[in-house]
Amino acid sequence: MRRGPVIGTKTMVVSPHYLASAAGAQVLAKGGNAYDAAVAVSATLAVVYPHMTGLGGDAFWLGYSASEGRVRAYNGSGRSGYAVRRDCYAGEEAIPRRGVRSAITVPGMADSWSAVQREYGRLTLAEVLEPAIGYSAGGFPLSPDQHGGSVLAGAALSPEAAAVYLPGGQIPAAGERFVQRQLAGTLRALAAGGRDAFYKGSIAEEISDYMQASGGYLTRDDFADHQGSWEEPLQTEYHGHTVYQVPPNSQGFTALMALNILEHYNFAEIRHGSYEYYHLLVEALKLSFRDRDQVLTDPSFRSIPLDRLLSKPYAAQLAAAISPRKALALSSEPVGRDTAYAAVVDEEGNAVSFIQSLYFEFGSGVVAGNTGILLQNRGSFFSLDPAHVNTLEPHKRTFHTLMPAMACRDGKPAYLYGTQGGEGQPQTQTLLLTRMLHYGMDPQTAVSEPRFVWGRTWGEPTQELRIENRVAEAVRAELAEAGHLVGEAQSYDGVMGHAHAISIDSNGYRSGGADPRSDGAAIGW
Template sequence: MTGPVIGTKTMVVSPHYLASAAGARMLVKGGNAYDAAVAVSAALAVVYPHMTGLGGDAFWLGYSAGEGRVRAYNGSGRSGYAVRRDCYAGEMAIPRRGVRSAITVPGMADSWEAVQREYGRLTLAEVLEPAIGYCTDGFPLSPDQHGGSVLAGAALSPEAAAIYLPGGRIPAAGGRFVQRQLAGTLRALAAGGRDAFYKGKIAEEISEYMQASGGYLTRDDFADHRGNWEEPLSTDYHGHRVYQVPPNSQGFTALMALNILERYNFADIGHGSYEYYHLLAEALKLSFRDRDRVLTDPAFSRIPLDQLLDKGYAAQLAASISPQQALAIGSEPVGRDTAYAAVVDGEGNAVSFIQSLYFEFGSGVVAGDTGILLQNRGSFFSLDPGHINTLEPHKRTFHTLMPAMACRDGKPAYLYGTQGGEGQPQTQTLLLTRMLHYGMDPQTAVNEPRFVWGRTWGEPTQELKLESRVAAGVQAELAEAGHLVRAVGSYDGVMGHAHAISIDGNGYRSGGTDPRCDGSAIGW
């Protein structure tokens, strides 16, 4: 394993080296962290198409050095006006693939312009230039995309298969991969901005495809879409202010877990010990229990965040944790594939962001000749009218995406996040405690063995998956305490792709990327 990349002024981390390079190019060009972040986001939409794309959502946390504050942007889409539970009468759940799973408007394109217009220095056309180049000139297909194609290739529509399974075959890793249709869409977006996507020919082609294919999204759904700037949620934790995007994001779950963990003295808890893994798993399980009870679109149901983030409530939850016995708490699987990235520039601006199509290749549907894979995020809505996350028109669903940032003395100290629905708050908690309590640099924190608790799709049990590098004695202790322990690979993909940046007291930026993916850290 290599050590961290250290820069005196800048740092970019992402799950694909070409996306990191796109961000670095913007910084060299004179752009700031916001310009670079949008360039990274757009590049990921091209070079990691099984994870993210123009047909998906994105959430952003940004620290503006000029304003001296952190702001959040919610770039998630809402269900269509015509999407109702009776569209699925007689069905137990919304289909997870196909055009009838693509029921929420993609929010990412809107978020690019909003973030860049508010804080960027370059034009949208300039920051989209690397992504357009990767589309037209091609790029070496990543091992991760190859693996995603093996896993989900059968779920692709004919239009999608023509692009992602050229000639009817799964493309080999390392081969040149070109996306002609997506290049045209990105050029239109670069020339016409977000309105080209939501009010122009792109929206027209997607909605016409939907109408012809039995889908539900319409031109009005696209025309009325807007993301929104929000005040982030935060909590104090050991001299740091930790920020998350508010609901419909699950970010408050990680803040709840930190409030619980604040009751414990990590100086007495060895890293990698039974006590360490048990305590983190229990704190997170308690947070998930409340999350599953209340999380939805806050425009449709009040979410009692004041109570959930109250330090007194955290003390009550901490008191319910037994040092020797695992809590019996259940959870539903909540998603899989995502791309997290972060950028810090020489002026002190910092952006932590995350984006997704939900499943590998999303709904599996490419709309017309746009080259856009549509997300299936809306398939997580419930068809039970009494469920907190029940499907209703023009509603945002429970969302797993949650970029994180921790500030020290009012300035960014840690930016961190990961792929993986249920795993996001879990891995974030691992990363922050490792960096803050045990003095690990970001690369070491990412490299150390990880766990993920909960059900995954198609599995009936609430397992505590532990990478096999966790000491055998620790695994045995966890099992004896009642955790349903399952050892997985030493660097198992089920743990997701985590990345982090830390900024020390001298202003040096240290970056770490996950060895489980194709990413890189670039800084100078």
């Protein structure tokens, strides 16, 4: 299943669906820049990968502007409704994972498209939405991944959602033409009226009226008051590179913490794919997760000690806690799953790394009225425990797994990378960066090599380390002997998520890699 890297001298687009990558390339070819192309990719993914992402979800962005010479972050996550309180779920142990009462945060994606386009784009929003509108109205070949998601989560869909995603009561086959006419109408309204059509106009009215009639909590005021935010990204220095992440409520700082720990080890003496390699990465990430779970929430509601967590002295303390032959006995909470990551680099040197999600497959499982929009269930991750750091409160952003990454060398982008998969995101990102930076792998090789994921299941908290059976049996046995609860995953197992990456070398050549586990493609020229 291994592919060779795609290399371009001017541009590169990577995404988990080939039609989305093509949409980005199309926008670049017609004169758009990386920001225009990124919004086109994002919107097209919202159509052709509807089980993973959509207009009813959130998005996070990292962008490098060549004219400004800096990286900026955009937080496109939504807040809980003003009327959403813990007593809405009195007598329940947790917020439902599906259904209208799980859809309690305002979708932030449409706002993020508008913000990114307005700030840095060259084309109009209507122009970059053209591919997405075309695929929703005219249809596209349903992907194998959407078919699999439908098999897995089709029973969780509301009647309105099932009418769209299970036409005629049947799971559509891979390759079948799949049309979303209601969504096409919504996208046309957005293209014509801009973000206000979504948050203050007919789209907001249709969604909120549906929610009120169906026992949900989001109102027109919740939509009208939504606003994403431009923010300074977090960063750390790692082996001559400045690595950037979106700040909380994203979990991105977790990956920076892991890199600070790994900085204390000499990878020139650690063979890739060895016991030492996997053990070290897993242990560094475990320690980062331990701190993350204690502090991560909306920083507007609770202070997060990032200065301490990202300090080099603190990383040295954590590194000293790692035993070379014994696994730490830590556990992890499952924190989400289905997501779509993509990245774009243009001829001018602009670069955009971004990620978006509905949280679970098909999100809440609810399509809002006649909009064709699947609403996310991201807010179901709030806790109902008033003492919990991520407790549910009105107008609050929840702990968020989405975390696009970018690493710069000499002030310019060198690596753009990210992955689908909640708890797996910091883990796979650490694998990707160490493989490209320390072992000289091109992006395609880095994403195709065997992967692991620790602690990521969709049930109880776990310490299991799932690792692909392509990793040498002797290495897996050594990990088990050290105390890791090793579980075997199949070759190119989907549980490892869909990772994609772009690297830019000293000649300016762009190399792209798309995960063979996905339906994606890297396109460059």
